[in-house]
Amino acid sequence: MPDELPVSPALFTSAAPNNLNQLSVRIYHSIEEFESPCRPAVTVGVFDGVHRGHWGIIERLVCSAREKNCESVVITFNPHPRLVLGNAEGVRLLQSLDEKLARFSEAGVDVVLVIPFDASFANIDSSDFIRKVLVDIVRASKVITGHDHMFGHGRQGDFALLEEMGRTYNFEVEQVTAIEHCGRMVSSSAIRNAIIEGNLEMANCMLGYQYTLTGKVVRGNQLGKLIGFPTANIELLDKYKLLPSNGVYASLVLQGGVLYRGMSNIGTRPTIDANKLTIEVNIFDFDDDIYNETLVLKFVHRIRDEKKFGGLEQLKEQLSLDKERVKYLLDKDYQYGNLK
Template identity: 40%
Template sequence: MIVLRDFDKSFFRKDSIVTVGTFDGVHLGHRQIFKTLNEISISGNLRKVAVTFEPHPRIVLSGDKPEVKILTTSGEKLRYLEELGVDVVYIIEFTRKFAETSAVDFYKDYLLGKIGLSHLVIGYDHSFGKNREGTFDTIKGLSAEHNFGYTKVEQYSVGNEIVSSSLIRKYLNTGQIDAATKLLGYNYSVDGKVISGDKRGQKIGFPTANIKVENTHKLIPAVGVYAVKVNIDFVTYYGMMNIGFRPTVKEKGSLLPEIHIFDFNEDIYGKEISVEFLSFIREEKKFNSIEELKLQLQKDKENLIKNLNHFINK
């Protein structure tokens, strides 16, 4: 898969099938779009192109509103798009200046002028251009004027819920990992670097790896204890992760993700690791003593190991 951040004339090809979107999370709804993209590309022998934006438009345009947290970093998104068979990804830097681009100018300058467009595949809620002025009717008009085909992919539901990035964020922000996983189609994950801590966990028999998530825009699930899968140097381990403030050992702690990895005692300080969330175990709580905390951690670990196959296979 070719990734382009600058539009190069040499990559213009009229035989391109194109989709446009932020694709945050690359969830099951997005995957219906790429499934359609693949099916049409085969019948017409077309180059598959995804146009996306960095940073997330809502980060740039949030103003006084709380900043949106993203489900997938740039690297994660590109990995998923490659797995879905995309040939070329064009990444447009989203700025306030770019946000002023009209809907018609965006399509004429970028899709028609710089990429080439034989067929367009868009989601049911696709809007584009300044103030999201471009609609499906705009696309119909452009299609007739510039002779390209288009397909609108209808909304995708799991059970009675329409799959969307905002709903997945809501579930993760409230610790509803199972619900988020069903809409994503895969385990939500967080990548980070293992940093040195105060080694309090080691002193009570539960050594932990403290994780620093480099991308400050990445969504960290709600405070609580989770069953997790940990990937270190292409080897998979299991464990439990606490996201919280450690109220039992600190009066005013800062938010910290820390993992206790089962049957593991290697030095991994400074290493990049990936943590997949399998299930929510319980809320974080303040215990009356370190001994009480230790007993609860032992109970959590025993229950998690006992039910590990359930978490892995559900």
């Protein structure tokens, strides 16, 4: 199997587009600029990861909009509310905003309203949010919500309040039940835990796509090239993105619109006592100069823990074994259609 892979559109869905104008979705970045020619179907949430659980809500949203011959509107927030509400310590996200917008576009959403989340907005009462945003500005004809969605100051708004105010302001309300997939209830928290534990298979199963990191290629110490495994060192574009646990991973690498196979390493490179966390990837059969260019890493399998070897020769031997293991696993995935 070649190391340069044919690219299915599905492999792009979790990656941020190079240009948001490429997306089919219409994007507004403030309440004031929002407009819609009809009374749309609406859903509201942070939607970190836009995973399979969210997908069920968005599918109902899009279907409801078509039934009503109106637009589908997702209302989300940026930055993540936890970054504003004084508990930002340890916040790690599954997606950047651009990645999230790309996923909404793939789902067929017509409009995304990204509300700037600040301390002032955080103090809006849930009833006021319904009246001032959903009714007065968005003019919702239907609101679709998840099974446990809470909103407004102090998270006091819930499905019961939406039903009550829907009767007053003439909009329908629908609640989508929780989604179980891969033997677990799907949630952003469950996915984060799986990624931290190195269980990429479970995380990707709940996400519905390979978990990704996007970054710029920066110069490293060239050690990989010296031992026959040149690597691209990655500087993340979003500092709040969740990192998988330290270790070696079978990865897909998207660069310049072409998808390659590779093996990634996250860690401190203990064999050379680097003591600095790095993200690097050895792209198979690839030798282009890509400094300062953007790479998207898609994590497919965790191969092993990072470990300290007795010297560079032992490290080289292990990397050769790792590469064969990665090729075997990705070949198998490709054979069974898991990467299409």
